[in-house]
Amino acid sequence: MKLNQLQNEIVELRNQKDVTILAHYYQELEIQEIADHLGDSLGLSRIAKEKAKTKYIIFAGVLFMAETASILNQDKHIIIPSLEACCPLANFLNRDIVNQYRKEYPELPVITYVNSTAEVKAESDICCTSSNSVNIIKKISKEFGVEEVLFGPDKNLAEYAEERSEISVIKMPGKGHCYVHSHLNIDDIQEVREEHPSAQVLVHPECEKSVRDYADYIGSTAGIYSFVEEHHTGQKDFIIGTEKGLLDRLTVDFPKNKFNLASDGLICEDMKKNKLETIKMLLENLDNERYEVKVPEDIAKKAYNPIEKMLKFST
Ligand code: SF4
Structure with a gap:
């Protein structure tokens, strides 16, 4: 991997400072390439808590991820490259x-x-991610001795977890959805599949039920990565039904395979707001509080337990 000049300057600054850079798979490839750690929500939550020993963490993701890192690391400075x-x-x-x-x-x-x-995490009994939602629902319903749970905010993940866990789910608020994954439809996928008939279709559980039912595999971002890792020698083509950043990663990591985006609309405009230029500026001004995400202590204390419980249940 050959870095460009700006990336090299960032890596040099990063190596000189007491900072860890975390990046979500949905970041542009150029940001993924300068990160210390790359992952999905669960992976990065774990890293923020267990591996990032530095005073500063630059979190190239979206606000709730930086908040989660702040909840788990109240003694650290969590910085996000775009406040929007x-x-x-x-x-x-x-x-x-x-x-x-x-x-x-x-x-x-x-x-x-x-x-x-x-503030929503602080009101919860437990958190979950798209990779552990089924397991978490099974365990928490058993702990409470109930056959029904309250789940929010994603309605598609709620339905998926309900199908797999066979525990009834009441959706809070019933209409929550991700604008990236929920807009993917069967027509988009079929159009791509016509061109690549032998390709396996891998989608995220935030997709609508019709799309999930059509897919060969449903999994979290890290789950889709692991699926490809496991199956890439026996399978040439894949159709990726999640954000384009993961497809960019897979294309680099598995150069002998062909990855096709299930729809051109699979781009999270929010994730793409983080820019290399801002990361460099932040590395030069780590004490600039404007970009720091600090969850107030009382909320962080309440929100810590549901996240910690999720991490324990996921081991
Ligand atoms: S809008 Fe969708 S893709 Fe973007 S951060 Fe939220 S859940 Fe992820």
Whole structure:
């Protein structure tokens, strides 16, 4: 991998400073290439807690991810390269909505997807990611002795987890969705499959049910990566039904295979707001508080337990 001049300057600065750079798979390849660690939500949450020993963490992702890192690392400075990089899915749910559902169903556990705000996590019994949602629902329903759970904010992940866990899910608020994954439809995939008839279709559980039912494999971002890792020698073509950043990664890591994006619309504009230029500026000004994400101590304390419980349940 040959880095360009700006990337080399960033790597040099990064090596001189007490900083770790984390990047989500949905970042542009040029940002993935200068990161210390690359991963999906669960992987990066673990790294932020267990491996990132530096005073500063630059988190190239969206706001809820930086908030999660702040909750797990109250003693560290968590910095995000774009303050506008939010997740519209997370904004479907807030503390008041969660509390309304709690009032209506006081006996049921509240499970929230990590793609939620810190204040929502603070009101939850446990968090989950797209890779562990089924397992978490099974374990928490057993712990509470119930056959039904409250789940938010993604309705498609809720449905998927309900199908796989066979535990009833009440969606909070019922309409939450990711604008990137939920817009993928069967017509898009079929069009790509006509050109690549032997390709396997791999999609994210945030996709609609019709798309999930059509797919050969459904998995989280890291799950799709692992699936390719396991099957790439016996399979040439793949159709990728998640954000383009993962396809870029796979194309580099598995050069003998062909990866086709299931739709041109699979681009998260929010994830792409982070830029190399800003990362360099932040490395030169690590004490610039403007880009720091600090979850207030009282919310962080409450939100810590549901995340910690998820990490324990996922081992
Ligand atoms: S891809 Fe969807 S869920 Fe992920 S950050 Fe973008 S809007 Fe949020």
